[in-house]
Amino acid sequence: MAKMTGHFVGISTPRRMIGDFLQASRHIPTIVIHRRMNLAALVEARESSLPRPSWCAIFTKAFASVTAEHAELRRVYVSLPWPRFYEWDANHFSIVIERDYLGESALFLARIRSPETRQLGEIDALIQDFKCRPVEEIAGFRSAIRLAKMPRLVRILAWSLLMNWLPRARGKQIGTHGISVTAGMGATALNLITPWPFALNYDVFSPDGSLDVRMTFDHRVADAAFLARALQEMEQKLLGPIRNEVLSTHRRSAA
Secondary structure (H helix, E strand, O other): OOOOOOOOOOOHHHHHHHHHHHHOOOOOOOOEEEEEEEEEHHHHHHOOOOOOOHHHHHHHHHHHHHHHHHHHHHHHEEOOOEEEEEEEEOEEEEEEEEEEEEEEEEEEEEEEEHHHHHOHHHHHHHHHHHOOOOOHHHHHOOOHHHHHOOOHHHHHHHHHHHHHHOHHHHHHHHEEEEOOHHHHHHHOOOOOOOOOOEEEEEEEOOOOOOOOOEEEEOOOOOHHHHHHHHHHHHHHHHHHHHHHHHHHHHHHOOO
16 A cells, blocks of 8 residues: 655645634624525626626625615624624725735735725726735735734734724724625635625526625624615615616716
8 A cells, every 4th residue: 555645835825814814703603695686687787888897896886885874784793892883984895806926826805995985987996906906016915914924823813803802993904894706707605704794795697697695794793684685775776776877887988
């Protein structure tokens, strides 16, 4: 029988970043709720639009538009020095972006403030900038790398302060809400492990223009029935004001 051989490999900075992210999320009691949305009318409007907004920008604005109208969706559970909620006054969305860092795939948080107040084209431009600008030129990416290179005990303390003591800094550093999407690659996660009280992802579109939209949420902050209504509102916004914005963009371009 052949002898089993191998060797140890050090944990790289990108893997440290993910490890710390998951470690910080381990105590959050999350539940996933999903809604099957029929967005055929929006798909048709987008197909005929030039420039064509990305689905990430579309869902980011729809999600932010709903959270801006419901204070409960801008709350986070804070455990120390005693359990309570902290309510953010504004949205600060984080979109998970894959970038190459020193020859290795790394995940960074692209933070966009108040996306519900921005045009789809502006959101798209910001996302594209996060995808294309050198990693070293983006302050949030540099901060994540710098933290990941610190000793383990320092990283544990920093994440503990953010998650349990400093909700204002938490919203600024990792965002108030999260979006993680791989549908463009033909696959999607069924469950997200995240430090956000509310995080969104969505599935691949079916030929009839429908798809599953999933929200992972902290059950201490909200209940499933409330989130079911929030997803219904999101679908209404996608088929209403956001579809109208896509159509108006196309009309302006045509003119």
